[in-house]
Amino acid sequence: MLSGLAKSYGLVRAVGRMDLVIAPGETVALLGPNGAGKTTTIDMMLGLTRPDEGTVSIFGVPPAEAVQNGWVGAMLQTGAPLDHLTVRELVRLMASYYPHPLAVDEVLRVTGAFDFAGQRTTNLSGGQAQRVRFASALVGDPDLLLLDEPTAGIDVEGRRDFWQAMRAVTDRGKTVLFATHYLEEADAYADRIVLIARGEIVADGPATEIKAQAGSRSIRATLPGVDVEALRVLPGVRNVQRHGDAVLLSCADADAALVALLAAFPGARDIEVTGGSLEEAFLELTAADVDASRRSTEAAR
Amino acid sequence: MIHFRYEILRTLRNRVFYALTLALPLVLFYSVASGQRHATFNGTAFPLYFMTAMAVYGAMYAVVAPGARIARDRSRGWLRQLRITPLRAGTDFAAKAASAYLLALPTLVLLFLAGASLGVRLDAGQWLELTGLLAAGLAPFVVMGFILGYLVPVDALAAALGGVVVLFALLGGVFGFQLATSGPLFDVLKCLPSYWLVQAGKTALGGGGWPLQAWIVVVVWTVALIPAAALAYRRATSRV
Numbered sequence: 001m002l003s004g005l006a007k008s009y010g011l012v013r014a015v016g017r018m019d020l021v022i023a024p025g026e027t028v029a030l031l032g033p034n035g036a037g038k039t040t041t042i043d044m045m046l047g048l049t050r051p052d053e054g055t056v057s058i059f060g061v062p063p064a065e066a067v068q069n070g071w072v073g074a075m076l077q078t079g080a081p082l083d084h085l086t087v088r089e090l091v092r093l094m095a096s097y098y099p100h101p102l103a104v105d106e107v108l109r110v111t112g113a114f115d116f117a118g119q120r121t122t123n124l125s126g127g128q129a130q131r132v133r134f135a136s137a138l139v140g141d142p143d144l145l146l147l148d149e150p151t152a153g154i155d156v157e158g159r160r161d162f163w164q165a166m167r168a169v170t171d172r173g174k175t176v177l178f179a180t181h182y183l184e185e186a187d188a189y190a191d192r193i194v195l196i197a198r199g200e201i202v203a204d205g206p207a208t209e210i211k212a213q214a215g216s217r218s219i220r221a222t223l224p225g226v227d228v229e230a231l232r233v234l235p236g237v238r239n240v241q242r243h244g245d246a247v248l249l250s251c252a253d254a255d256a257a258l259v260a261l262l263a264a265f266p267g268a269r270d271i272e273v274t275g276g277s278l279e280e281a282f283l284e285l286t287a288a289d290v291d292a293s294r295r296s297t298e299a300a301r
Numbered sequence: 302m303i304h305f306r307y308e309i310l311r312t313l314r315n316r317v318f319y320a321l322t323l324a325l326p327l328v329l330f331y332s333v334a335s336g337q338r339h340a341t342f343n344g345t346a347f348p349l350y351f352m353t354a355m356a357v358y359g360a361m362y363a364v365v366a367p368g369a370r371i372a373r374d375r376s377r378g379w380l381r382q383l384r385i386t387p388l389r390a391g392t393d394f395a396a397k398a399a400s401a402y403l404l405a406l407p408t409l410v411l412l413f414l415a416g417a418s419l420g421v422r423l424d425a426g427q428w429l430e431l432t433g434l435l436a437a438g439l440a441p442f443v444v445m446g447f448i449l450g451y452l453v454p455v456d457a458l459a460a461a462l463g464g465v466v467v468l469f470a471l472l473g474g475v476f477g478f479q480l481a482t483s484g485p486l487f488d489v490l491k492c493l494p495s496y497w498l499v500q501a502g503k504t505a506l507g508g509g510g511w512p513l514q515a516w517i518v519v520v521v522w523t524v525a526l527i528p529a530a531a532l533a534y535r536r537a538t539s540r541v
Contacts, residue, residue: 046385048539070387078378084311096303097386140386 029190073142081121098140326359352416353502371450434501441522451533
């Protein structure tokens with residue numbers, strides 16, 4: 001769906017050469033730290049922001065046309081409900097824009113907004129407003145749902161309710177792409193995680209694959225005064241961090257790395273091999289990218 | 302057309318705003334004209350002159366007022382939300398224009414009633430002609446309200462809307478005097494839609510009239526401003 005997508009703001013490259021194909025029916029998490037380019041990517045997918053390079057196509061047509069056909073529903077990061085209307089009126093208004101909307105009351109029930117449907121939109125709590133925005137995105141019965149940090153600022157319970165409702169929706173065969181910086185959300189609710197950092201895709205696949213890709217395990221050892229670069233070139237090692245006398249090796253192949261480490265540095269003590277979590281993978285992959293871009297900036301000088 | 306209905310409903314539900322927009326020109330009219338009931342101004346009865354002046358001024362304010370709501374919707378992120386629905390921008394414009402007139406027409410009617418209460422007498426045809434011409438002449442200001450609503454930051458909007466209205470009112474001669482009555486400056490003033498609003502008011506005073514030039518000025522301003530409004534809309538929705 002996205003090919004060679006790029007967008008810069010002034011000298012800041014928000015998104016660079018992004019290629020991504022999402023199959024109908026997939027639930028995909030766009031995972032990345034703040035400033036990674038998640039919102040910019042979603043804005044371009046919606047046609048709200050024009051890409052500098054590359055194209056977006058949704059079910060084979062440009063975003064504006066997909067939106068016009070009522071195929072797309074979205075929850076944007078900023079999008080307080082319209083004022084001077086009740087919740088039900090607002091959702092009914094949204095429904096009226098789409099060719100084949102769902103029944104308003106059904107959507108209110110699924111999203112948990114039914115109980116306060118008669119309230120004015122200006123008197124809602126954060127969690128209630130989020131349900132209304134979700135109902136608004138859903139009521140047009142779009143085939144593609146784009147959710148930009150849908151649970152930002154919502155408490156744990158509200159988040160769980162949201163994803164429960166989300167599950168009920170995706171079971172009907174919708175394509176969903178959501179941006180998040182919560183790892184556990186991406187892990188728990190997406191079939192596939194697209195990890196982005198600095199506007200580029202650094203990993204793409206099911207959560208298990210991402211963990212493997214980032215170095216399934218890491219080795220911790222005490223090695224005073226060692227040259228980090230010497231560790232970095234060991235076979236199987238992906239990245240090295242030093243914390244005082246301790247070093248942490250993130251490994252693509254921990255077995256090979258361990259053998260090589262002991263051969264090269266027989267003095268290594270307190271050796272520990274740990275299995276990687278998604279969190280480590282996340283830090284690893286996004287940090288690796290920082291290192292890479294720092295190196296390329298230095299090389300450019 | 303649920304969008305139309307709710308757009309109008311939102312205008313009516315904003316009660317304080319609606320009441321103030323209607324009341325302000327009325328209060329101004331009574332406070333000045335009731336003491337000058339039998340006076341004359343430039344050869345016409347003062348209440349008649351002042352009624353048309355306040356009608357023009359009040360209606361100009363009323364039709365730019367939806368700009369304030371546009372700015373609020375924009376700051377709440379609603380404009381972007383609308384842009385990603387199948388609703389066409391043109392339909393939204395039309396609904397907003399309808400609500401602009403929904404504010405302006407009662408303003409006019411109330412002022413006419415107030416005028417009548419102070420002895421202004423016109424026949425039915427004159428009332429209708431006056432209302433129709435004013436409504437037509439207001440069109441460019443409706444679009445100006447949109448543009449300001451899309452572009453000006455919310456906290457500067459009241460000043461911007463007020464400033465535009467006062468500026469055009471002043472240049473158009475709403476306040477009872479012309480900056481020029483001949484020469485090149487007059488030719489420029491005659492290209493302003495507010496000048497023709499004042500002239501529309503004067504048709505009821507038995508003079509002036511609305512020549513072809515008036516229609517041309519109003520249509521050209523409106524047609525020229527619409528693409529600007531569309532551009533401003535795109536700009537307002539592409540980045541918060």
